[in-house]
Structures are given as C-alpha cells and as structure tokens.
Amino acid sequence: MNGESDQLHVLFFPLMAHGHMLPTLDIARLFSARGVKTTIITTPKNAPLFTKTLDKIQNSSTKISLKIIHFPAKEVGLPEGFENLDLVTDLQVHRKFFAATSLLQQPLDDLLQELHPHGLVADMFFPWATDIASKHGIPRLIFHGTSFFSMCAMHCVEQYMPHKTVKSDTEPFVLPGLPDEIKLTSLQLADHTRLGFENDFTRMMDRAKETEKRSFGMLVNSFYELEPAYVDHYRNVIGRKAWHIGPVSLCNRNAEEKAHRGTESSIDEHECLKWLGSKKPNSVVYVCFGTNSRFPASQLREIALGLEDSGQEFIWVVRKDNNDGEQEGDKEDWLPEGYEKRMEGKGLIIRGWAPQVLILEHESVGGFVTHCGWNSALEGISAGLPMVTWPIFAEQFYNEKLITDVLKIGVGVGAQQWIKLVGDYIKKEALEKAVKEVMVGEKAEERRGRAKALGEMAKRAVEEGGSSYTDLGVLIGELRSYGGLRKQD
Known part of the structure; x- marks a missing residue:
C-alpha cells in the first residue's frame, strides 16, 4: 500500500455543544498537522462553526473534511434546527436533546461503512459508538473533555462512595486513594450521585463508564x-489507557485564529x-462563566456590584440569553442603575461571545473569574493566569x-452546592x-508566579519534543499499527 491508501484516516464525532466541538476541532487540526x-x-x-475555521486554515498540509448528518430534533419533539446543547434551558429539553443524540447511531454506522476510517474519536456522551466501531473492526477513542484529576476523583467517588460515610450534606469527607488529600462535601457532588436517583441521562452516563473499559482509550x-500524579494514577492505578495531547x-497560533475561534x-x-x-500589565480581571450557565438577574446584579466594590478593572462576558428570559431590546434590569456610566473606562461588559483566548493572553489581564469548565480552566492555565473559582x-x-x-x-468564591x-x-x-485576593492580595504575586510557570510548561508540552507532542505521536503510531499501515517517515 502507498499514497492515499496508506494514509491513516481518523473520524471525529463531537457532541453538539461548543465546549465539545471547539476542542475536537483543535484535536482534528493536531492530527492533520x-x-x-x-x-x-x-x-x-453546527457546520458553520467548523467551516469558518477550516476555510481559513485549509492548505496543502491541512486537510480536514466535514460530513454533515441530519439531527433528529423533530423526531423527539424539539423544534426543527434545535441542534446544540447550549440552547437547552431546562431539564425536559435536556432529556429530549440526548434522546435525539441516541438516534445518531444509524447515521454513524452508515458513515463508517462508507468511509472505512482506521479509527473513531467519539464523544463520551455517545457510549454506543464503541460497539459500532467494534462492528467495523476499528478502535474507538473517547473524548471526555476534562482533566485527569477530575476523572480520578469521579472514579474514586463511584468506587468508594465516601459521601455515604458522613452524617450531613455539609460535612467534609476525604476522597480516598488519591495522591493528594482532597476534601469535598456531598452538596458539591452531582445531584444524581448524592441522591442516588436514576433517569435516562444517568443510565447513559453509566453506559459511558462501562464502555470506557472496552474502548481503545481516552484522549x-x-x-x-x-x-503528573493524576496522569499516572489514571493509567497505572485505575488502569485505563489514555493519551494527554x-x-x-x-494550536491556534495567530491572533486571527484566536479571535475567530467559535461563535x-x-x-x-x-x-x-x-x-x-x-x-497596565496584570491590572484587568476577566470574568466569564462558559456557554452553559444560566444565572438569574439577581445573581448578575451581585456580580456587577462585587466587581465594582473590588475596585479592579474588568472585562465581564454576560450571555445575552442569561437574563431571566429577557428579549433583545428589553430593559436590562440585572444592571444596577447608572452602572455602565460609573464603570466607563474601568469595566467593559461584553454581551454574548468574546474572543476568550485572545483576551486571556493579553498582558493587561492579570486574573480570571471562571466556572471551572475544563476548556476555560486550561485556557487560563495556558495563559499563565491565577483564577477566582x-x-x-x-x-x-x-x-x-x-x-x-x-x-x-486559585481562590474560591465559596460555592457550596x-x-x-x-x-x-x-x-x-x-x-x-x-x-481582590487574586489581583492584589499579599499572596497574589506568589500565586501569579506559579500560574506563569504552568503557562510556560503548557506551551513547551505542545512543541516538538514536548510531553503532549510526543504522546500524540505515540497514539498515531498505535493507530497505524492497529490499521495495518506502514510507519510513515
């Protein structure tokens, strides 16, 4: 075999949500490179999210194709065109959305039959992808989109159920068997874990955990x-295959790529x-809570006043559909009276989407208030920023x-539930x-120093010879061997 027939071909299938599609696009670019x-x-x-980036980066060395399949919204009682998890506003719609994704099994099967790829990277929320890949004789990799630490912590909670050993929801317990002493309370666990109830979503999650053991491994x-301790723990103690990449x-190198990533x-x-x-350098705090949070107007008002009282300069990203269902053009009653006038020059409010990577990397930004979604957390770490969690x-x-x-x-705001x-x-x-503690407190410089060092390590990890660059090379080699392809020079 040679030429096109000897080229490793990997299919990527992310969940239809920005927090899953964006990193998957970045991963596809890394494989393509x-x-x-x-x-x-x-x-x-969801196709425009990909085409916008692909049109800009496609060249002779980067060839990423897009396959578009029908999303069965109407079939489960959702409006036609309701194709993204970020549009979900309540639990009933959430259930319908995941019912729709489970109907994507046949289209995936058909695509594997048509394209004959050598491997499939499918989102953790598609547990059925493992059996479909197996039917076609190809390895299925899972993309989870979180940290090794949280995967180890989740595994620990499932295995030992430490929350069952305490007398109340607010009594701290230690997660046993982890490399560090980590304490949580029951209220900080997912409600289905804490209360032990079952529904379609928890059954899907149980199936996802089960297929984890049968899949080729975790990206x-x-x-x-x-x-490092948690990469080793996940691989050697829990005993799962995983590659950190x-x-x-x-992979978004220039300002244009960073500015136009996503919506x-x-x-x-x-x-x-x-x-x-x-x-001034390190003087601005960036505040953003990801694509899935839905704060009520009363909480947004508290944020506005807390930022004002902190005396720090800030950029605050507020989702347009976040404000108790207000329509565009409605009075924004979540903003204190005269707020934007008072904050002129001191605070910038962005309604909707912001070029987050570009902002985080700017030298004027000295801290990040984050919901601790892994994409955001890792972007903050890569930018060398201390965080308010x-x-x-x-x-x-x-x-x-x-x-x-x-x-x-990081310094927590004290979220308990x-x-x-x-x-x-x-x-x-x-x-x-x-x-204040993160931006100007007595330990602020020490914390910033640690964050900056991690940011440097992050950049080295993806360069040639770095830990993530090397691990991706190892994975590609394993996929080539699995597919019976010759090693490329």
Whole structure:
C-alpha cells in the first residue's frame, strides 16, 4: 500500500455543544498537522462553526473534511434546527436533546461503512459508538473533555462512595486513594450521585463508564507536567489507557485564529484589544462563566456590584440569553442603575461571545473569574493566569480542587452546592474578596508566579519534543499499527 491508501484516516464525532466541538476541532487540526487524514461529523446548524475555521486554515498540509448528518430534533419533539446543547434551558429539553443524540447511531454506522476510517474519536456522551466501531473492526477513542484529576476523583467517588460515610450534606469527607488529600462535601457532588436517583441521562452516563473499559482509550486535553500524579494514577492505578495531547487550544497560533475561534464575537476584537492596550500589565480581571450557565438577574446584579466594590478593572462576558428570559431590546434590569456610566473606562461588559483566548493572553489581564469548565480552566492555565473559582455543575467542583488545592493558583468564591445550570447563589462580598485576593492580595504575586510557570510548561508540552507532542505521536503510531499501515517517515 502507498499514497492515499496508506494514509491513516481518523473520524471525529463531537457532541453538539461548543465546549465539545471547539476542542475536537483543535484535536482534528493536531492530527492533520501530523499527516493524518481527518473527517469531522456534525449537523447542519453546527457546520458553520467548523467551516469558518477550516476555510481559513485549509492548505496543502491541512486537510480536514466535514460530513454533515441530519439531527433528529423533530423526531423527539424539539423544534426543527434545535441542534446544540447550549440552547437547552431546562431539564425536559435536556432529556429530549440526548434522546435525539441516541438516534445518531444509524447515521454513524452508515458513515463508517462508507468511509472505512482506521479509527473513531467519539464523544463520551455517545457510549454506543464503541460497539459500532467494534462492528467495523476499528478502535474507538473517547473524548471526555476534562482533566485527569477530575476523572480520578469521579472514579474514586463511584468506587468508594465516601459521601455515604458522613452524617450531613455539609460535612467534609476525604476522597480516598488519591495522591493528594482532597476534601469535598456531598452538596458539591452531582445531584444524581448524592441522591442516588436514576433517569435516562444517568443510565447513559453509566453506559459511558462501562464502555470506557472496552474502548481503545481516552484522549485527554491536558499535559503531563500539569497533573503528573493524576496522569499516572489514571493509567497505572485505575488502569485505563489514555493519551494527554493538550492544551489543544494552543494550536491556534495567530491572533486571527484566536479571535475567530467559535461563535462570532459580540465585540470587535480590535476594539477589545484597544481597550486592553490602554491598561497596565496584570491590572484587568476577566470574568466569564462558559456557554452553559444560566444565572438569574439577581445573581448578575451581585456580580456587577462585587466587581465594582473590588475596585479592579474588568472585562465581564454576560450571555445575552442569561437574563431571566429577557428579549433583545428589553430593559436590562440585572444592571444596577447608572452602572455602565460609573464603570466607563474601568469595566467593559461584553454581551454574548468574546474572543476568550485572545483576551486571556493579553498582558493587561492579570486574573480570571471562571466556572471551572475544563476548556476555560486550561485556557487560563495556558495563559499563565491565577483564577477566582466559581464552580456551578458538571465536574467543575473537581476542577476547582485541582486549581485551588493542588496547583495552588486559585481562590474560591465559596460555592457550596452543585446546581445544574444556575449554581449556588454567591453574594457580592464573596466575589469582591476573592477578586481582590487574586489581583492584589499579599499572596497574589506568589500565586501569579506559579500560574506563569504552568503557562510556560503548557506551551513547551505542545512543541516538538514536548510531553503532549510526543504522546500524540505515540497514539498515531498505535493507530497505524492497529490499521495495518506502514510507519510513515
């Protein structure tokens, strides 16, 4: 075999949500840059997110194809065109969305039959992908989109159920068997873990855990130097195959790529950079809670006042659909009266999407208030920033512990309870205190020094010879061997 027929071909199938599609696109680019033929599967409404980037980067050395399949929204009672998890506003719609994704099994089967790839990277939320890949005789890799630390912590909770040993929901317990002493409370665990109930979503998650053991392994957006004890624990103690290939966002090299990653920004990047350019180094705190949080107006008001009282300059990203269902053009009653006038020159509010990677890397930015979603956390780490941690749900409380207790580059606002989409209610005083501590507190410089060192390590990890660059090479070699392909020079 030679030429095209001897080229490794890997198919990528991310969940239809920005937090899954963006890192998957970055991963596909990393594979493509190493000579792998890559194809991404998505749906009509999500395709523009990929084409926008692919049109800019396609050249002779980067060939990424897109395969578009129908998303069965109407079939499960969702409106036609409802194809992205970020549009979900309540639990009933959440259930329908995942019912729709389970109907994508046949289209995936058909595509494998048509394309004959050598491997499949499918999202953890598609547990059925393992059996379909197996039917076609190819390895299935899982993309989870979180840290080794949180995977180890989740495994520990499932295995030992330490939350069952305490007398109340607020009594701290230690996660047994981990390399560090990590304490949590039951309230900080997912509600289905804490309360032990079952539904379609928890059954899917159980199936995902079961297929983890039968899949080829896990692709992890992390790097060895960030969490070495947890990479080793996951591989050697839990005994799972995994490759660390991150931070994947660092494949966006130039300002244009960073500015246009994801949905079109609600602010012109030049305007944003001009504003930042007028500020002193490390003087601005960037505040953003990801694509899935849904804060009520009362919480947004607390954030506004907490930022004002902190006395720090800030950029705050507020989702347009975040404000108690207000329509565009409605009065923004979450903003205190005269707020933007008072904050003129001191605070910049971006409604909608912001060029996050570009902002985080700017020298004027000295801190990051984050919900601890792994994409955001790792982008903050890559930019060498200390963080204010405000976990809301998913695995964010685990990621917070990594940032504050293990890496020691963050200060928590004191979120005590896991609540899907809306999170725990945080008072302005708690935010003010944490922001001041990260930006100007007595340990601020020490924390910033540690964060900057991690940022340097992140950049080295993805360069030739770095830990993530090397691990990706090892994985590509294994996939070539599995597919019976000759080693490429």
